[in-house]
Amino acid sequence: AVIHRGDYTAPAFWIDTVDLSFDLDPSKTRVLNKMTLRRNPDVQAQPLRLDGEELNLARVLVNGQGTSFKMDGNQLVLENLPEGTEPFALEIFTTCVPVKNTKLMGLYVSNDSFFTQCEAEGFRRITYFLDRPDVMAMYTVTLRADKAKFPVLLSNGNLVDSGDLEDGRHFAKWVDPHKKPSYLFALVAGQLVAREQRITSRAGKDHLLQVFVRPGDLDKTEHAMNSLMASVAWDEARFGLPLDLERFMIVATSDFNMGAMENKGLNIFNTKYVLANQATATDVDYANIESVVGHEYFHNWTGNRITCRDWFQLSLKEGLTVFRDQEFSQDLCAEPSARAVKRIEDVRVLRTAQFPEDAGPMAHPVRPDSYLEINNFYTVTIYEKGAELVRMMQTLTSRAGFAKGMTLYFERFDGQAVTCDDFAQAIADANPGSALAALLPQFKRWYSQAGTPRVAARGEYDAAAQTYTLHFSQSCAATPGQPVKEPFVIPVSLGLIGAASGAALPLSVDGQAVGGSHLLVLTDAQQSITFQNVAEAPVPSILRGFSAPVVLDFDYSDAQLLALLANDTDAFNRWEAGQRLALRSAINSIASSANSTSATPLNDAYIAAMRAVLRHPTLDAAFKELVLTLPSETYIAEQLDVVDPQRIHAVREAMRLQLATALHADWEWAFAVHENNGGYRPDPVSSGRRALAGMALNFLCLAATQNGDSVWPGKTLQRFKDAGNMTDRFNALQALVNSGHALAGQALARFHALFKDEALVLDKWFALQAGTSDRGGQVLPAVRQLMAHPDFNLKNPNRARSVIFSFCSANPGGFHRADAAGYVFWADRVIELDAINPQVAARLARALDRWKKLAEPYRSAAREALARVAAKTDLSNDVREVVDRALAD
């Protein structure tokens, strides 16, 4: 049944303490759950309804006595509980079957070890409980298991006792000193080894940090541990938030639905976000590990100490924690240019994943109003758009003001389960003179209104008066259930560049000099601003640093964009100017009536500008690589009303080939200058150099394949063989595979042989082939073969994603086939996966979110595939919600 935000009521009972005992056995685990409960005096007396799923119930005792109970669907209902508000004891004994748990929610087995995942509603698959985040309890956990098979026994908090039992079994007892909601419960049991690090906090407290992995993986834990130490130090330094536990553990598992989970004191991670050494992980992997380790650690305060009242408030912890991990990664950058690169990367994720979500059938506000399945709402809107809301709050209160707001938030709500309103109010109250405080009710429309606002701007220069006026208007398209939107509060960071001089012009507003950048806060549907003393015709640099999550429409001329690309002092808008130029060429070429794609969609001025960026003496390599990367097919598709994916693919490929040939000498130069980077270090500067060298190789191989030349492919194969790190090796492999060169086959075979025992590297091998550029439909048959490969395993989410998602969600040119075979494949996989793991299936189901924009014959074929899935009567709620919303009008 659909759950509505407005239906929230406080729980009728509180659970104060939980004492759990586990007898761990993969095929039958016994769980004894002893709780102390009391009635919530603020709620009318009613029966106790406990959530449970796929549990075998053996016994229920109240204050030590048998009691009557009944089942109502998945709920255990107790009607004859003691009256009054005195605490009483409830004891529940159940069993479950971890080895059969393919959903990977609750208690499951992976590689012969036990793991748990309880967020959002997995704890009910372990025991009967009030499985909702506003019920916070103190936990004591005793684990018992075979000592030889499960030598390590972990749970939240502190280890208070352990020892041997009869029959080769042993036990460990853990006490969590902090109360917590059930979704933060965790246990781990298995053959694991740990890298350990002792640290002392600023306040002089000692802590033990541990990273647990399978034996053999210890040599891949150094970066995760370094990231964890950096996270602890950063949260203390930037927000005054210290580690509040004696021991902080991270455990890696290769079977995990998401990235990682912030269980109190016992974070459980997908191996993908823990394991790295230079031979097996790329620079991107290193950066992801840093940010995910940070993210989960930062949840210890934003999520765990203060949690969500209900799941509609999910962005309270996720948006805020993404913002914090983004800031963490930026603060770790030594150079300002690297900070800008990180910002561009974050915005690129937002625009290629969140903007389409906000324009499609699954569009929802950052604080949603309803859901059928909460797992479907762990989205880029809740996470990334939620982070942008927090970022705007910081922009409207200043960095120092925002930190004060965080302090007030913890003063008010530490230890509580609260709402997004509570957070916004605290930030505003700590900054009474701020624009946020002045505009709070309107600002909060960002939480309630879905959809991406569009800001249209137009400029007028009065040469005689030396004034420049920018006129703004804002609008937001309807989204499902929200036909009309009220204006948003939109902070717009502005600057002016001299059109002729290229100089950054000093800004003067209302007779006041305001420096080189000015923050205009839009609140109305229409609004203008006038700058004085503007000595020459300017080019406006609008939405600097992407100061708000909106689409900006400004009718820039090519010359203006070239001026911004060459001269803007704001790195984000400099990059953005290049993207706009490329996008314009792509759209013109797509729209041109020609049946065949032009070989030269890009004009000479653009090519010359790209050459200037590539050869620029001071810009750093990471930034150059971003500028030289064309807008993705997905991003181009979002700009069009009717989408022909094959046409977009053909045009973008033509643009790539044009860059490859027109800049051939420049790519040779760039490779030569960036190919050697000394000893491996995954820092932003050397990562950027490797990325640019990799890009150069990609273009050089592409041109060579086209010309039937084999010099660069030969050099690339040699670099692939000799590479001293995975980044260089994989970039070389990718250059051969994506150019479709004949040498790709032997490189792929060699790569597989080298890494056949490294699961995460094999994932890359699968993903590269399933995601490679389509040339006449060769990818789908290759994907079918990959699924028949002995190393393929549909039950392992990472492996399933590496093949199926890389094709259906990340390879539009391969997936959208005129013969509909891509969609048939998609529907088969959604149905097949739904029987194993509904969460993973529902993510895959989202691949056809934007089907209504497709041109024929794609549109009808996509609808047919969706309808075939929707016609199944036994779908999970997860997939049901996604396909029904996609088909709704």
Ligand code: ARG
């Ligand atoms: N809270 C986790 C994180 O963002 C994600 C957990 C998602 N779990 C789920 N079943 N949807 O770090």
Ligand code: ZN
């Ligand atoms: Zn999170």
